[in-house]
Amino acid sequence: MVARFLSLKLTLMGNTFRRSVWQTIGMIVAALYALGAVGLLIAAVVGLGLVGDPAWAGLAITLGGALAVLGWWVIPIFAFGVDATLDPHRFTTFAIPRRTLLAGLAVAGLVSVPGIATVLLALGVSFAWLLQPGVLLVSLVGAVLGVATCVLGSRAITTLLAPVLESRRYREVVTILALVLFMTIGPLVGWLANGVEVSVEPGSDSSTGMQLLPLFEQAAAVVGWTPFGAAWSLGSTAYDGDWAGLAGRLAVALGTVGLAWLVWDRALGRALVRPPVGDGSGGKAKGLGMFGRVPFSPTWAVTARTATYWLRDPRYSGSIAVIPLLPVIMYFTSQSTGSFFLLLATGPFVGWMLGFSISNDIGYDNTAFALHVSSGVDGRADRWGRAIPMLIAGPLVAAATVVASVWVADSWHLTLPLLGLAFGALLVSTAVSCAVSARLVYPVAKPGESPLKSPQGAAMATLVSQGIGFAVTAALALPVFAVGIPALMLGGVLWGLAAILVGILYGTLILVLAVRFGARVYDRRLPELLQQVQSFP
Template structure:
């Protein structure tokens, strides 16, 4: 049975590559990427052979713990990809549970991640080839670590079977995964800098992880190499016991998943009824208020909106990292205006996200002005406070409070002017976005060249509209005169407010005249 499951995994992989050229290309690209990372890892592990035992142990414990945690979280992020490891698909077959466990564990190693992990763990024996006893312990620890990676991933996959059938859960987990990916550069840089400037912190972290299930297997060889045999033996026992416990929990979770498999139909079924009216209960009882409530509901529940805005709260972090690298605090102070731009310009895709549901506005006779006001009001309920908070954040760290009024005016000018411009642009042009119900990461259908031109042209126009605020902020920074900063704040409120209202009225007039054409373009895109 174990050999049959492994064969099934290989057959499915082969058939998938034959059926889809895209999967074949993806596999080749993934293999090349994995081989590159593996080559760097093996070179580093060989180099650690010459390092001190304490330094090598610290690095391997931290990196190994991250590897185990990554394996444990992988089923949530890529749920539904590996059909041979889906517990619900074995519910109708009388397969003995122990054989199914071993077969799934063996099949879990097959693939690019499993092969790269196995080879990298095997290379740790080179790092600890400092004596026969240490080498043997390193080999045993590598096997235990590999088993823990696979078993933890299978445990999470079996325990989260019900959640994995929910499209919203899958999309939310992928959105959350984007956060560490976007911050990968700053994380690596700060980690490297921290190792250089404060080794004791990472030594303390490694010391804690060494006695946890995720790091004990990587700490045992270091303890033996340092002459602490009893400590290394205790850590090896912790690692082995963790593997046994994880395997037992996996067997229980798998047995439960086999008895009560999750319903596949639930992923496409309607969500359970919710109490209350949500935003419809507190928005004004007007056409614009109804549009605002509908739009705000989409901002909260549609993962496509979340994918577009997930970068906004990370802007201060990224710019802080950039300012420290360049030793220029002015970059950090731009967090507010840049975040305001991303929030304001996201309104340009609102009608495109509606797709054919935009027909409801046409059929109900909603005036273009009410449509524009409602969408803008929904955006401002969270964009305005978010822009203000993000604008203040850099000044708490960098000081320079004399520049705050100018940058606050620039942020408000960008937000208000950008929302007005986006209200006009979205009434004239639609852009290529994922369709309703599709993954926000799916390649959007439609005319991508028009989308690129619309986005680029809109950014240039917005830059022109906020030139007065930009000039006043520059004068404040150059002359140090606070009057220019307060003038920038006034210009942001007055000029931005005027462009905001004017853009909504102009966009509403365009939408009244071009509503059927806008709907026709949405139908063609769908």
């Protein structure tokens, strides 16, 4: 029966290559990227164990494995569940014993790009102990237990929390929190790592000169006794000859796997009898909302609907929540580099990012785009309707970001040039979005799904579309940079006012021309756009 589950998962995985060219390209790119990353990591750790200090290899395996377990356990919570290709609820009528069902789902859960990458990496890094056969055997046992901890723990947590994960309010809050953490963790780690120094013992020879970082060494010692790192620390513990510690950590690893299996078994048994359903809660409608605050016309109707998206759709509101954090991120990055250049560039960057955020509005519409087709909304009304909310809120957000950045950097004399660059970047990127979104549409998360979810085949299409949009925006924004950058370097009020005038006037001209171009493309390709949006997986 386990082999049957594995066969089903392989068949379903193979069928993804038949759906569309974009899905095939996306799967191939993801597989090649994962294989390359795994190969580099294995080579680095194994080389460290064979040529360098094996203690460093043990440290890397313990901490890296703990991070892998943490990712397997936490990411599905933010992504609202695990891969549901083999949904256990589909097997309720087949009278399959629950233990057999658990075993089949656990093995099938490894048949994916992340699963295969985890297995290869776990087994590969164990060969860092190739020169110590006994330690190698212990490390391979730890790798098997570590992979089991990843899969079983992930399934247990998501199945246990399934009723909560189905709540719309939970999804909205967790989505924003996930985006905030994702945006801040990199710069924060870099800032912290900048203050870490490697300690070298005086008088040590070349073979023992490099010592483990005290902070990481202490962290590995603690993590090795937790469910996250116990399995991964077995090899390094055996290498140190700490047999009592090895027995204790093996007990922790086995206990974690057993507990995860028990929790998943109980939670799955409850879910099969009482499947989780949405809470059905939603906001209470009062009046017409934004539709009652705008004039009666097709353009303003699209404006009201777009504004409603920005206020109520987590796929939009999540990106808005990240904007105030960008100055903080740039501040920590500037602290690590010793320059405030990135902090001062936050305002123009926010303007560009806000304008480009509507570059795939049609894709976000999903089936609601049929309303535009059936109601006869023309291209100009659609283009302006999607741009107006950004033109109202965007300048305020960009200006506030500029003021915050110059205040922190104590560079008030650069306020006017930075405002000119920010307004120009906002208008030009909005213009490019109005033109590009009528021609290039790519798959995105559907309404109600996690914004972190990427549909199969969307990676390459997104990369191509955004790459083209970025290149066009950079080319069209050259006049804005040609005035704004000298204004930053030369200073003076006149140069600052010139940067603002050029940014606003030139950006407005490009916006008007882009809306006209986008409207013509939209009117000509309306049936194809509808067909393309409805074909998204």
